[in-house]
Amino acid sequence: MKVYSEKDINLQKKYTWDSRWVQPYESAWSIFNKFMYVNSMSRNQVMYTLGVRSVRNKQTASWSKSEGDLYFLESFDPTLIQTHLGTNYKKLVNAELCYLLAVLYKPSIENLFFSNFRYCHQCLSQGFHSIFHQFKLINLCPYHDSVLSFICPSCSRVSEYNFLNNSSKVSAYTCICGHQYISKAILYEFPKRWSQPISLSNKSSINKFLTLSSEEITRLRHMSYPVYRDLTPLANPIELLIDVVKKQYSENHIIFQHNPKKNSTINIHRPLGVSKDTLGNVSLTLSLRSTYKSISRHLRHKYFKKHKQCIANFRLNRYENNGYCPYAYAFAHWTGQIEGNYPLFEMRGNRKTINADMLDFFSPKDQLNLESIFNDWIDIKYDKKRIPHSYNYKNSFSINLDNLSTSKWVFNKVYAYMLVSHFHNWLEVAKIEARKEVLYTYQIPFVKYSKMPFYSYVFTDHRSRSNCEFHLWSDVNILLKSIPNNLECPHQIS
Numbered sequence: 001m002k003v004y005s006e007k008d009i010n011l012q013k014k015y016t017w018d019s020r021w022v023q024p025y026e027s028a029w030s031i032f033n034k035f036m037y038v039n040s041m042s043r044n045q046v047m048y049t050l051g052v053r054s055v056r057n058k059q060t061a062s063w064s065k066s067e068g069d070l071y072f073l074e075s076f077d078p079t080l081i082q083t084h085l086g087t088n089y090k091k092l093v094n095a096e097l098c099y100l101l102a103v104l105y106k107p108s109i110e111n112l113f114f115s116n117f118r119y120c121h122q123c124l125s126q127g128f129h130s131i132f133h134q135f136k137l138i139n140l141c142p143y144h145d146s147v148l149s150f151i152c153p154s155c156s157r158v159s160e161y162n163f164l165n166n167s168s169k170v171s172a173y174t175c176i177c178g179h180q181y182i183s184k185a186i187l188y189e190f191p192k193r194w195s196q197p198i199s200l201s202n203k204s205s206i207n208k209f210l211t212l213s214s215e216e217i218t219r220l221r222h223m224s225y226p227v228y229r230d231l232t233p234l235a236n237p238i239e240l241l242i243d244v245v246k247k248q249y250s251e252n253h254i255i256f257q258h259n260p261k262k263n264s265t266i267n268i269h270r271p272l273g274v275s276k277d278t279l280g281n282v283s284l285t286l287s288l289r290s291t292y293k294s295i296s297r298h299l300r301h302k303y304f305k306k307h308k309q310c311i312a313n314f315r316l317n318r319y320e321n322n323g324y325c326p327y328a329y330a331f332a333h334w335t336g337q338i339e340g341n342y343p344l345f346e347m348r349g350n351r352k353t354i355n356a357d358m359l360d361f362f363s364p365k366d367q368l369n370l371e372s373i374f375n376d377w378i379d380i381k382y383d384k385k386r387i388p389h390s391y392n393y394k395n396s397f398s399i400n401l402d403n404l405s406t407s408k409w410v411f412n413k414v415y416a417y418m419l420v421s422h423f424h425n426w427l428e429v430a431k432i433e434a435r436k437e438v439l440y441t442y443q444i445p446f447v448k449y450s451k452m453p454f455y456s457y458v459f460t461d462h463r464s465r466s467n468c469e470f471h472l473w474s475d476v477n478i479l480l481k482s483i484p485n486n487l488e489c490p491h492q493i494s
Contacts, residue, residue, distance in 0.1 A: 015039050015049075019086050021194035023128065028070040028093045029117070030129035032163060035085065036172035037127065037182070038190065043164060049084065052077045068164030071097060071109050096131060103212075104137075105221040105379070112136055112227075117161045118148050125183040126193055127173065132206055134161055136231055137238035142204035154179035205239040216245045224376035225456040228369040229449035237454060244456055244471050254475055257467040258409045260460065280404045285354045287408045288362040288415055292338055295419050303483055304331065310491055315347040323437060326430035326487040333440060334426045338419065340364035343441035361411065365444070366418055370411060373457070377410060380459040406468060413470050414455065420479045421451040431487065453479070 016038045022031055036046055044061040055067060055075050067075040078090040097109075106112050113134045120133060120141035132142050141148055150158045155177035159165045173182035186193060200207050212220065223241060231237045243249060304311065310325035314332050329345075336344035340363070354360055361370040381403070425446045433445075453474035460466050 015084050017085050018191065018195070021190075022087070022089065023130075023198045025096055025130050025132055027129045027131045027134065028073055028089065029161065029163065030127070031085075031089050031093075032070075033129075033172045034127060034194065041172075043170065046163075047075075050076050050080050063164045065160075065162060065164070068162040070161055070163055071113065093131070100131075100135070103209075103217055103220060105223075105376075106227070113161075114150075115161060116150050117159045117165065118150050119181070120144055120146055120148055121153075122146060123198075124173070124181045125186075127182050127186055127190060128194075128198060135238075136227075137241070138206065138236050139232055139234060140204075140236055142200050142206040143198055145201050145203055152177060152179055205236045205242060208242050209238055212242075212245065219458065220245050222380050222459050222461070223456050224373055224380075224459060226369075226449065226452065226454065228372060229452050230447055231454070233450075234454060240454060240471075240473065241456060244458065244469075250473075252473050254472050256413065256470040258406060258470075259467050260403070260406045280407070281357075281359060282354055283404055284407050284411065285360045285362050287412060291412050291415055292362060292419060295416065296335070298480070299331065299423065299483075303327075303485060306492060307489060310489060311347075313491075314345075322490045323435035324430075325489045325491055326427065326434040327489065329434040330423065330426040330430040333429070334423045337365055337422060337426075337444060338363045343439065344444075345439045345441075361415075363415075363418070365448070366415075369418075369449075370415070373410065373414065377457070377459050381461055410457065410468070410470075416476050417452060417455070417472075417479070418449070420476055421449060421453075424451040424479065424483065427484065427487070435490070451479070 015035070017035065021034055032046055032050075035041070036043070041049075047061070047063060047067070048056055051067075052075055055063075069075065073090045073093060076090055078088045081090050082088045100112060101109075104112060113131075114136060118133050119129055120143065122144045123129060123133070123141060130143070132138060133148055139148060140146065152159070152175040155175060157175060157177060159175070170176055174180050220241065223244065225237070225241065234240075243253070249255070300308065300311070304327050307325055307327040310328035311331055314324065314328040332345045332347050335341070335347050341347075359371065359374065361367050363370075425448070429440075429445055453472055455470065455472035458469040458471070460468055
């Protein structure tokens with residue numbers, strides 16, 4: 001007599017399913033939760049039913065985070081998905097995902113999609129969740145034009161976008177706290193409701209995105225935008241990119257252009273001890289340092305005339321007992337952040353050393369994010385094949401004399417905005433912490449680029465004669481003018 005295990009029974013069981021219940025661009029999370037819901041299954045049962053052999057052979061239902069991945073679905077067996085659900089949804093979900101990555105020319109999931117679960121209340125109440133809800137370039141539901149949310153309305157918990165995010169025992173469409181996202185009305189109506197097509201809103205920018213021409217897609221693939229900053233305060237960043245692609249510019253849209261051919265570098269002074277091979281790297285670093293010194297000087301002379309003595313006292317550790325001057329406090333921490341000082345509040349003067357053997361973007365805490373712009377530019381310029389999760393092949397790349405002029409133009413533009421954005425953030429901190437005399441040593445107490453305006457570059461490849469473009473929706477002078485000059489300084493006599 002053969003004794004059947006739970007895994008054997010799962011493989012032989014027939015499940016309730018209708019392929020009409022799946023909509024275009026429906027997420028794997030939504031598909032699997034529908035499958036659980038109509039068959040009254042647990043997450044453990046789904047893993048034993050649809051998982052790859054190594055998952056199904058586990059003696060205990062102990063799953064790792066990677067096994068619950070819902071982007072590439074590497075722990076799910078496409079043959080078993082085809083057998084039980086009638087369609088290879090792993091292939092379908094991967095194809096839709098790879099299309100978005102390819103069109104936007106981004107190599108990794110982290111650049112374009114949230115790691116936390118984000119949803120539309122109206123969509124999820126009907127049992128539907130789209131991959132677009134995870135898309136970082138939209139913040140309004142493309143089906144209902146409503147604001148997307150990360151938190152559970154009951155417990156305010158933020159969950160990971162993972163099939164096994166909190167507990168394998170949590171049932172379909174349910175938070176770990178017990179809150180049910182799906183409407184109770186669906187209980188008897190889901191066959192009819194799920195079979196009805198869900199259409200994108202007429203106002204949705206996703207409609208425009210999905211109907212771009214091949215020429216427009218090529219222009220979009222040549223664009224770089226700030227993947228390192230939080231884009232959730234913006235309504236729909238994809239709309240701004242589409243405006244650039246279609247060359248439909250609003251009144252507050254600012255465009256700078258640079259012709260790499262006309263502005264190629266011919267003669268550059270080579271500092272003593274710098275080889276020709278590393279001259280480009282050193283020249284770029286010195287250029288960024290000049291931008292930093294220029295903005296620093298502008299802040300001191302135009303905005304802090306009355307607080308020069310406060311800054312000098314802060315530098316010399318002449319602190320008063322009644323709190324710090326907020327401007328001196330902000331300026332000191334800002335200087336420390338840019339120059340890489342430890343502790344942050346110590347004002348040691350301009351950084352002297354430059355690493356000529358690598359790309360040195362002067363600000364240590366901005367290094368990785370400026371590298372991401374450089375990676376975009378080099379990929380587009382030389383049409384390099386994108387390799388997911390890998391930028392290492394460019395670590396030894398040097399700025400050569402042919403692209404030095406463009407390098408300076410590209411990085412000094414965005415670097416100026418980074419610097420002013422950082423100073424705004426430190427002033428916000430100073431409003432509260434300066435009076436309390438709270439000093440920061442290493443940890444930065446804010447989201448680094450929260451004040452950074454949205455921008456995009458349009459780069460050209462090495463065959464093109466067209467201009468490089470820098471697009472943004474806020475002028476750096478507006479950012480500078482918005483620096484408050486009415487903060488109360490305890491050392492100023494009114």
